Amino acid sequence: MTTLEKIMEQLKHYDGPPIQIMEVCGTHTSAILKTGVKDLVSDRIKLISGPGCPVCVTPASFVDRLVSLSLQPNTCILSFGDMMKVTGTEASLTGAKAKGGHVSLIHSPLQAIKLAEENPDIQYIIAAVGFETTTPSYALLIDSMVKNNIKNIKLLTSLKTISPAIGFVCENVNDIDAFLCPGHVSVIVGSKSFEHLAELYHKPFVIAGFDGPQILAAVLAIVYQICDKKGEMKNLYKSVVSYDGNPAAQNITQRYFTPYDALWRGIGVIGGSGLRLRDEYAFLDAGTEEEYDRQAAGCSCSDIILGKLSPEECPLFGGVCTPLSPVGPCMVSAEGACGIYYRFGKRGMTS
């Protein structure tokens, strides 16, 4: 029997107390559904999606501001594709574009430099959304703007950090027993961040990569800890995640950004959970205003983001709300739990 087969055997036949594990990364949710991991573990082990999709937790105020900026003359919004269909109070960037708003898709913030140099008369606005993984690339962009004296790029930011959100879940959602920690974020922040959380909340925090066997190994590591009544950080992704993380990425982020109490869509304000431009770089800000939130009628995204409800339990899921006509942000984004469950789940599957 191979090691993997042994792991699968143990997880399949686990008959201890029920365990609820939250994965805090959309890429993990996607990998869990795509590899069929849920089929391979005992019914007593539940895998629940958490607040790991940056687009899903971006408040309506951010989208509203982008929409209004896109309709201004000589202005062009640069956005990642995921943000396009998210609706603010009324409109999305896709809708704004159809009405003549200027919006272009980018794959990397650094693409803005070339555009800005080629079109000096256009004011570019970066829709800067993301967690610790994406923020350093915005910092690099600012670095390059400052060095090359580029004046026609500004940022509208809705940047977040994941640890405070996990702390919020630990304090407000009672039945989560353990966390599968985000592999990509861990590369940047280091395993020490999750060691701190494990000590604080005495729950298992296991860092893992994104293929099926790595996820299964992490689930088993969590099961062992729960059986032994332990609550420790364990790093199973040491090939890329170090204890201290990536200091270069941390430093450049700190050079340009500073923490603030950010509003998470569907959750509320979480202390110190956001990053905004430092005061000395406030002139690069595209006019961030007070954050506010809106949730469409009947939409359960707020409960889904906190793991209180699984996507399939939302009455709108798959009926009124589909990837073609998403009601809430969790159905829009490729990292959103609802979109992932819709595309890769067992919806309507006949045996």
Added chain:
Amino acid sequence: MIIDMQYGSGGKETGTLIGDIFLKHFSNSILNKLEDAATLSTSGKIAFTTDSFVVTPLFFKGGDIGRLAVCGTVNDLLTAGAVPRYISTGFIIEEGADTEQLEAIAASMGRTAKEAKVQIVAGDTKVIEGNGGIYINTAGIGDIIGKGVSISGCKEGDAVIVTGTLGDHHACILSARMGLENPIESDAAPLVSIVHSLYQNSISIHAMRDVTRGGLATILNEIAVSSGKRIDIDESALPVDPTVQSLCGILGLDPLYMGNEGKMLIVVPSSQAETALKLIRKAKYGKCATIIGTVKEGNGVTLKTLLGGKRIVDVLYGEGLPRIC
């Protein structure tokens, strides 16, 4: 030479394009008459199709817009159980394109048409304002030899075969656009010999569709819906080139949703599956063919994962990669 608006005038300059470029590379007895309409003979029931090509960049590893324009129409005709015979082509050229580029594209079309055993018998050229872009429409006619081939033709128990690796063309175009250096080539190819070898050996093809935009996942869903059946596929059987797989891993792409330009999905009765597979593997462009799944009663497309879990395979949502063909 740079092409300007005069080349679209219908006068002397247009004649230069036709004579020096198109006739030179497409030459055949029907086209050479330069009539306003080609006179064709066919053997009975025909298949007819059209497709437009707007790919950027115009030239890429393993092909160019000209090869795509012939392969796309030829492969569409094949899916109807037809032997491709004649194609027409319309060029829309933006001013600023150059004649050397145009000739390279026409030469490639000529070579590909010869390979696919089709004649280019009618054409049109327009020049419009713009930035040197080139767009091509092709339409084609083929003689039907395979009876009852339809995407609604799947029967319970049928085997589902894909004729080669997934996602190559998409990965190639994406790499070119992102400036990534890698050896990935487009798989653009006319699949005439694969399909003909099946007919010559009396394989009864129940359904056939070329794997293009939307990828295998989207096409499997279309076939499942049209046939009113479920298709079960096995992840471990899906053929993907290791370099394409690595690129997908880095960029977070799924080969199931990536386009090809030289792959066919072929559904045959299970009793003929092994014979069909051998024939396809022996034919040009078929050596990586694989049986990937089975047709069952029910609906939708399901996948058995590498680990042994099960999930649905849905159609592609969103635009994927625009201007891939």
